[in-house]
Amino acid sequence: RKEVEQDPGPFNVPEGATVAFNCTYSNSASQSFFWYRQDCRKEPKLLMSVYSSGNEDGRFTAQLNRASQYISLLIRDSKLSDSATYLCVVNVARSYIPTFGRGTSLIVHP
Amino acid sequence: GAGVSQTPSNKVTEKGKYVELRCDPISGHTALYWYRQSLGQGPEFLIYFQGTGAADDSGLPNDRFFAVRPEGSVSTLKIQRTERGDSAVYLCASSLLPGQGYEQYFGPGTRLTVT
Numbered sequence: 001r002k003e004v005e006q007d008p009g010p011f012n013v014p015e016g017a018t019v020a021f022n023c024t025y026s027n028s029a030s031q032s033f034f035w036y037r038q039d040c041r042k043e044p045k046l047l048m049s050v051y052s053s054g055n056e057d058g059r060f061t062a063q064l065n066r067a068s069q070y071i072s073l074l075i076r077d078s079k080l081s082d083s084a085t086y087l088c089v090v091n092v093a094r095s096y097i098p099t100f101g102r103g104t105s106l107i108v109h110p
Numbered sequence: 111g112a113g114v115s116q117t118p119s120n121k122v123t124e125k126g127k128y129v130e131l132r133c134d135p136i137s138g139h140t141a142l143y144w145y146r147q148s149l150g151q152g153p154e155f156l157i158y159f160q161g162t163g164a165a166d167d168s169g170l171p172n173d174r175f176f177a178v179r180p181e182g183s184v185s186t187l188k189i190q191r192t193e194r195g196d197s198a199v200y201l202c203a204s205s206l207l208p209g210q211g212y213e214q215y216f217g218p219g220t221r222l223t224v225t
Contacts, residue, residue: 045216097155098214
């Protein structure tokens with residue numbers, strides 16, 4: 001089983017839709033969690049950190065479920081510009097090495 | 111301010127040749143990471159530097175791969191006797207400090223093609 005698993009998609013949604021992605025992790029010692037966004041043929045960029053209590057940034061909401069070992073990203077009112085690959089990143093406690101998921105591809109169409 | 115830069119942006123080489131890929135991190139960032147990304151996959155960790163020393167090189171696939179960061183700033187990833195399977199995008203990232211709370215800033219990558 002991979003350390004970090006994501007459904008590669010693609011998720012194909014119309015503008016204005018709400019879409020959610022999950023990411024599961026296998027190591028119960030995982031301590032910090034992030035979502036990165038990667039546009040086609042570009043580098044990854046931090047979208048948001050994921051806090052235990054959940055956090056929101058505009059149309060984006062991230063949540064952590066430690067019991068079931070997954071994190072989620074919810075995007076409301078999808079825009080064409082949200083089309084990208086969303087990478088889940090997990091850090092195990094006392095490790096400086098992040099583990100990236102393979103990414104989930106989102107395509108928002110008119 | 112200037113972000114992470116990588117050169118060259120593209121490199122085509124023949125099987126068996128030696129290549130060097132360069133990363134110039136954000137000024138003042140002590141932590142530097144190298145990753146390799148293949149199509150449809152997430153970045154795969156190769157090596158991590160804290161200052162000048164390689165703090166963790168457990169991701170290097172074999173001894174053909176080597177990286178240095180002699181002055182704690184610019185880093186070079188070196189690949190000897192390249193193989194077609196080495197073809198990928200090589201990403202460099204830096205962060206202010208190592209550790210889990212610090213954002214990693216990625217460079218645009220070097221696309222390596224081994225023919």
